[in-house]
Amino acid sequence: MKTYHTPVKEIERKWFLVDAENKVLGRLASEIAIRLRGKHKPNFSTHMDVGDFIVVVNAEKVKLTGKKLDDKIYYRHSGWIGGLKERSAKEMLEKKPTELLKSAVKGMLTKNSLGRKQLKKLKIYTGGEHPHAAQQPEMLEV
Numbered sequence: 001m002k003t004y005h006t007p008v009k010e011i012e013r014k015w016f017l018v019d020a021e022n023k024v025l026g027r028l029a030s031e032i033a034i035r036l037r038g039k040h041k042p043n044f045s046t047h048m049d050v051g052d053f054i055v056v057v058n059a060e061k062v063k064l065t066g067k068k069l070d071d072k073i074y075y076r077h078s079g080w081i082g083g084l085k086e087r088s089a090k091e092m093l094e095k096k097p098t099e100l101l102k103s104a105v106k107g108m109l110t111k112n113s114l115g116r117k118q119l120k121k122l123k124i125y126t127g128g129e130h131p132h133a134a135q136q137p138e139m140l141e142v
Contacts, residue, residue, distance in 0.1 A: 004043075005045060005048075006043040006045065006048070006050065008048075011043075011048075011049075011050050013050075013051070013052050013053060013121075014052045014053070014138065015052065015053045015054075015055065015132065015135040015136065015137035015138065016035060016052055016053070016054050016055065016137055016138055016139075016140040017055050017057065017130070017137035017138065017139050017140060018032065018054060018055070018056045018057070018140050018142055019057055019058055019128075019139075020056050020057065020058050020059050020061060020062045020101065021058040021061040021062075022061065022063060023062055023063065023142060024062075024063050024064070024065055025062050025063065025064050025100070025101065025104055026104065027142070028062065028101070028104075028142055029101065029104035029105045029107075029108060030108055031142045032054050032056070032105050032122065032142075033105050033108035033109055035051060035052050035054055035140070036051045036052070036054060036105070036109065036118045036119070036121055036122060037050075037051050037109065037110075037118060038050035038051035038052070047114070049114060049117050049118055051118055051121060052121070053121045053122075053123070053135070053137075054121065054122050054123065054140075055123045055125070055130050055132050055137050056101060056122070056123065056124045056125065057125050057127065057128050057129070057130055058126070058127065058128055059097045059098050059100070059101050059124050059125065059126050060093065060097035060126045060127075062093070062097070062100070062101060064089055064093075068089055069088075069089050069090045069093070070088060070089075070090060071088075071089075072088065072089040073086050073087070073088055073089075074086065074087050074088075074089065074092055074100075074103065097126055098124040098125070098126060101124055102119075102122065102124055105119065105122060106119055
């Protein structure tokens with residue numbers, strides 16, 4: 001018996017809409033990562049991008065449990081000496097709520113070109129509006 005590999009032309013991608021209001025960040029991010037990779041599909045393959053598109057609205061209303069809002073720190077480095085910048089999760093939620101969710105999902109994807117390609121299928125917006133109405137996204141309960 002041969003292993004079936006789905007041809008690129010036969011990959012069917014759907015659009016899903018996720019409302020992040022009152023959802024826990026990590027649990028939401030893991031479900032989104034599973035959908036982006038396509039692990040919920042029977043034709044999943046580790047070396048192919050068979051996942052779906054995800055549109056997330058109300059990203060600023062996501063929740064963090066425990067004391068993570070104050071204790072969790074996000075780091076970035078400019079590449080220069082003394083260029084380490086740090087920001088708490090509370091500051092990230094106030095200034096860039098889309099980056100908070102995007103970094104959580106990015107950490108759950110593969111660290112290669114395939115993971116970067118899959119991350120491009122994630123669209124995150126603050127507020128309840130999004131410009132992807134033409135794709136007719138289905139509501140996804142997480």
